[in-house]
Amino acid sequence: MTIKHFSIEYDAINSKNTFTNGDTINGRIIVEVSKQTRIQSLVLIATGKARVCWQEQYGDNHHVYWADEKYYSVQHHILREARQDGTEVIAKGRHIFPFSFKIPDRKLPSSFKSSVGKIVHKFRAELKRSLKLTKKAKAHFTFVSKADMDIPGLMDPQYGCKDKAIKLFGSGTISMDVYTKKMGYEQGEALQIILKISNHSTRSVKPKFILYEKRSFFAQGHRKLWTNEILKQKTEAVAPSTSETVTKVITIPRDLPPSILNCAIIKMEYRLKVNYTM
Structure with a gap:
């Protein structure tokens, strides 16, 4: 040869x-x-x-x-x-x-x-x-792409709410209001979450915070979705018929790959989900 x-x-x-x-x-x-x-x-x-x-x-x-x-x-x-x-x-x-x-x-x-x-x-x-x-x-x-600080809303405060009626093993309603300082965070940065929860039910509820990865793939008008839980943390239970404001700080893992938001056929993003268990 x-x-x-x-x-x-x-x-x-x-x-x-x-x-x-x-x-x-x-x-x-x-x-x-x-x-x-x-x-x-x-x-x-x-x-x-x-x-x-x-x-x-x-x-x-x-x-x-x-x-x-x-x-x-x-x-x-x-x-x-x-x-x-x-x-x-x-x-x-x-x-x-x-x-x-x-x-x-x-x-x-x-x-x-x-x-x-x-x-x-x-x-x-x-x-x-x-x-x-x-x-x-x-x-x-x-x-590794440089952080794109021009994404609309990246530095804006974020807010979400949820109300749910309890019908199984209890009665009443639970409402949650969630606030964060901004939408975009870097690896290693502290994500502070403020949760206002009103437990107007007969059951104690324990708030939980889930950071997960969401991947979307696009081709020929179709989408394939994949999600993966990165971390999950809980706080102390909120007693029945009480309201509390809970502050939770989650550190974004340093080894996470950067989000991909500038590709037409692949999108990778990280999302925060706030829920509760009874």
């Missing part, structure tokens, strides 16, 4: 090996050949794209829903038409071809992967030789 090794490497710029909008990635394409070799072209392609695909069954029929979305595709010609015959000759041994790529400084969704959909940022290298199959190599890099 003439080409013994063909790969892509790049340098990390932080301890997590992540990149964001406007960052420059420096790397190299490594080619090792067993003898002098003529190369027509060596191209590096940086791409960012999303894809979803899932299957649903209706009786005996199966239907596959899928969709793609592309964000960028940038080519760098590392070797091209260096000689009159359109080829470049490289000697036997190991060769390193450095490259530099600046991630577009615009709104892009973060890297994401699940069984239904994925958002991929990667490099692909293609080495072409006359009358030979194109040799390919790839390397993914983890892109």
Whole structure:
């Protein structure tokens, strides 16, 4: 085999090996050949794209829903038409071809992967030789989008309410009013929740606070939904025929991936649910 090794490497710029909008990635394409070799072209392609695909069954029929979305595709010609015959000759041994790529400084969704959909940022290298199959190599890099502070309502106070009549194992009504200072939070930040609960029932109720992840996938006019509970906390019970104001502080886990709100086919968000048990 003439080409013994063909790969892509790049340098990390932080301890997590992540990149964001406007960052420059420096790397190299490594080619090792067993003898002098003529190369027509060596191209590096940086791409960012999303894809979803899932299957649903209706009786005996199966239907596959899928969709793609592309964000960028940038080519760098590392070797091209260096000689009159359109080829470049490289000697036997190991060769390193450095490259530099600046991630577009615009709104892009973060890297994401699940069984239904994925958002991929990667490099692909293609080495072409006359009358030979194109040799390919790839390397993914983890892109984390900068926080988008322009989302409407992100810093606005939030409010929700719920009233429920008790009919099983008791009677009366329970009403809850929930307040938070804003809608958007970062990893590690404290989320303060103020709950005003009026228990006009014959049962004690124990408020509970649930932070959960919600993923939505969209294709061909259909949606697939997936939720996952991240954490759940409770407070002391509220006695029958009493009203209380409860303040609860939840720390957003530092290892949570960022929300994805800027992709047309994948949406990942975090929600707070306030409920109670008896």
